[in-house]
Amino acid sequence: MGDWNPFVLISAFMVVGAALLAAFSWPRRDPRRQDRAIWDAVTQRLGGKLFVRGGDYRVRFKWHGHEAALIEGPEIAFEIRQRLLPGTLAIRIRPGSPEVGLQSVDYEALPGAGVSASDAKAARELLTPAVAKILKDVGSLKSKRTSFLPSVRFEDTFEVRLDIVRDVERLVRMALLSMQLAQHARLFAERDAGIHFEEVKGAAGECQICGAVLEGVLVSCARCATPHHRDCWDYTGRCSTYGCGETKSAGA
Numbered sequence: 340m341g342d343w344n345p346f347v348l349i350s351a352f353m354v355v356g357a358a359l360l361a362a363f364s365w366p367r368r369d370p371r372r373q374d375r376a377i378w379d380a381v382t383q384r385l386g387g388k389l390f391v392r393g394g395d396y397r398v399r400f401k402w403h404g405h406e407a408a409l410i411e412g413p414e415i416a417f418e419i420r421q422r423l424l425p426g427t428l429a430i431r432i433r434p435g436s437p438e439v440g441l442q443s444v445d446y447e448a449l450p451g452a453g454v455s456a457s458d459a460k461a462a463r464e465l466l467t468p469a470v471a472k473i474l475k476d477v478g479s480l481k482s483k484r485t486s487f488l489p490s491v492r493f494e495d496t497f498e499v500r501l502d503i504v505r506d507v508e509r510l511v512r513m514a515l516l517s518m519q520l521a522q523h524a525r526l527f528a529e530r531d532a533g534i535h536f537e538e539v540k541g542a543a544g545e546c547q548i549c550g551a552v553l554e555g556v557l558v559s560c561a562r563c564a565t566p567h568h569r570d571c572w573d574y575t576g577r578c579s580t581y582g583c584g585e586t587k588s589a590g591a
């Protein structure tokens with residue numbers, strides 16, 4: 340075996356050293372920084388305020404004068420700390436079988452859902468095909484490792500939970516769809532003469548689709564100038580004002 344050329348050895352060490360240096364100095368993605376950027380963007384879109392504790396994120400904003408929040412955790416949770424349904428009516432929706440302690444509710448519009456309620460008749464009246472569509476739309480935001488349906492509770496606190504892909508568009512869409520569910524519950528409750536809602540409106544009013552304060556990115560109807568959240572307009576595709584139905588928006 341011939342002698343090693345010292346220049347070859349030195350060159351080899353230099354190549355290996357350069358490769359190691361490049362590997363350790365190459366910019367790496369910081370997941371914390373990326374998560375913060377996502378939640379900053381979500382906060383801006385929802386017109387809320389971001390609270391960060393450790394690795395947990397919470398966006399707070401107002402919905403009909405009540406505190407609403409989108410919360411990071413093992414799942415994404417949307418909650419409104421307010422009873423939306425009349426009296427003691429409680430409804431829970433989740434994948435699989437109904438929960439113990441409440442009446443089982445047959446809900447043909449959403450196959451695979453386990454629905455339970457303190458009043459089965461009232462629950463069936465609230466859970467219209469329109470509500471089922473919203474629930475399906477929320478479920479479509481899921482990550483691959485979770486079941487299709489979200490978990491929803493209409494009790495002392497309204498809550499929607501789902502393990503979804505963490506990106507700006509999906510997080511904002513989950514919040515807006517959850518607000519639409521809350522709006523259905525709120526309008527259902529208004530049918531009861533004993534229920535009275537005290538409105539606390541923002542300076543620009545409230546979105547007629549989701550019921551949240553008109554903040555963040557807005558568009559107006561090209562026909563009647565009614566303002567909407569851009570995401571709500573994109574979801575419905577038309578003006579929410581009764582009798583208008585315009586499909587073109589103006590401004591951003």
